[in-house]
Amino acid sequence: MKNIVSLLNEFKKIGxxxxxxxxxxxxxxxxxxxxxxxxQIASDYGLYTFVDDIGNVYAxxxxxxxxKVFILSGSHMDTVINGxxxxxxxxxLASLISIGTLMKxxxxxxxxxxxxxxxxxxxSRFNTAFTGSRYLMNKLEDTxxxxxxxxxLSFNHARQNAVTQLKELASELKATGLIHAFxxxxxxxxxxxxxxxQDIGIVTDIVGQxxxxxxxxxxxxxxxxxxxxxxxxxxxxxxxxIHQLYAVLDEFVALRYTIxxxxxxxxxxxxxxxxxxxxxxxxHKSQKRLDDAFTAVKELTELNDSILTIMTDVNAIKxxxxxxxxxxxxxxxxxxxxxxxISGAGHDAxxxxxxxxxxxxxxxxxxxxxxxxxxxxxxxxxxxxQLVLQQALYQLAYI
Numbered sequence: 001m002k003n004i005v006s007l008l009n010e011f012k013k014i015g016x017x018x019x020x021x022x023x024x025x026x027x028x029x030x031x032x033x034x035x036x037x038x039x040q041i042a043s044d045y046g047l048y049t050f051v052d053d054i055g056n057v058y059a060x061x062x063x064x065x066x067x068k069v070f071i072l073s074g075s076h077m078d079t080v081i082n083g084x085x086x087x088x089x090x091x092x093l094a095s096l097i098s099i100g101t102l103m104k105x106x107x108x109x110x111x112x113x114x115x116x117x118x119x120x121x122x123x124s125r126f127n128t129a130f131t132g133s134r135y136l137m138n139k140l141e142d143t144x145x146x147x148x149x150x151x152x153l154s155f156n157h158a159r160q161n162a163v164t165q166l167k168e169l170a171s172e173l174k175a176t177g178l179i180h181a182f183x184x185x186x187x188x189x190x191x192x193x194x195x196x197x198q199d200i201g202i203v204t205d206i207v208g209q210x211x212x213x214x215x216x217x218x219x220x221x222x223x224x225x226x227x228x229x230x231x232x233x234x235x236x237x238x239x240x241x242i243h244q245l246y247a248v249l250d251e252f253v254a255l256r257y258t259i260x261x262x263x264x265x266x267x268x269x270x271x272x273x274x275x276x277x278x279x280x281x282x283x284h285k286s287q288k289r290l291d292d293a294f295t296a297v298k299e300l301t302e303l304n305d306s307i308l309t310i311m312t313d314v315n316a317i318k319x320x321x322x323x324x325x326x327x328x329x330x331x332x333x334x335x336x337x338x339x340x341x342i343s344g345a346g347h348d349a350x351x352x353x354x355x356x357x358x359x360x361x362x363x364x365x366x367x368x369x370x371x372x373x374x375x376x377x378x379x380x381x382x383x384x385x386q387l388v389l390q391q392a393l394y395q396l397a398y399i
Contacts, residue, residue: 001044001100004386005379007093011037012085021082021373025149026120026131027055027158032165034077034089038096038117039169045100047115050173051166054135055119055159058173059096061103062112065175071109071397072356073099073183073389074116076132076348080124084375090363090382091185091389092117098390102398109397111180118348126155127213129312133348137355181323181396182358184349185389187377191368192341199384200331200338201362202324206350207256207343208290208316212280212297215307216241220266220274231272235264238276241304245280248300252293256283256344279311285342287316314350323359330391336384345370361389 015022015030024030039049042059050058075091095115118132126147134140145156218234258281265275284290301308331338349360363385366376
């Protein structure tokens, strides 16, 4: 069987862009090809493959999970636009390799193991995120199904088309048992582990995150014939509000915020904008500080006669100490230098941890780069991370 580095190189080709990045948006052709390839690899290991109605793909050690308690491990298959080759898919493939290898080496575990390739986490196609893990936890709002991508295609239409094709290759998952534990392996997406020369990071907490959509309205009119003092310009309103947001949010210590997406209607050079909407991503390890920042944003939005919509709202959360200790033992088993740290990025583990004992394992990111074609991790760190995950799963499921 191929190792983690070889498989990652193969999956990089699925959605490879002209900029040497990777684009696999949920339910698109590249995403579908990747999920199908994941199924094939699972079958090669002798694992049983299943799919659910949101497009999550599972590879299990048991043909019938039924009401059995099981251990879950994995990450997401989708990417950001022109993203890197490791985010999400590293943990997705590493869990598959780990569980497949354990089955071949030791047979069926005492507690069933399940690898998962979550359908979506990034929010790169539809204006929502974590839909795969939220669906698994029965926390996906019905409003998500009506969302539309930039081409006007609905989430539900895209989902139905993709999931129908996956169900031709795998049965629908029918498991009613509780998840005993969840482990997600991931690249750090930051510079700490590399800077401190650590092989492994064991995540203790994940920051809270609010993704907002802010809309500013105006009146479309002729750019040449409408006097400046008689305009209702949505762009001017948006620029004013954005300037105020930068000034106010800079006052919040340790807050990380990003305005990374702007859309203009009608988006014509000679027409005064009638509508401008922009994204605002807020993150903080303190839920109170995050909530305070959101309150400030809400007040500014209202003062500027604009509309705010919460697209994603995930609380800051502490992960399982017991599972972290298990991961530390696995790192020690492989003589890996490790440390504890907080994750500044959102992860599926953050959704699941509210309901299930959860831990995360990080491997170093070169120069801390992520969400770009320059995203990279040394091969030896990728292999070591997979082996540490495998040992952590062994300790939980076989001993």
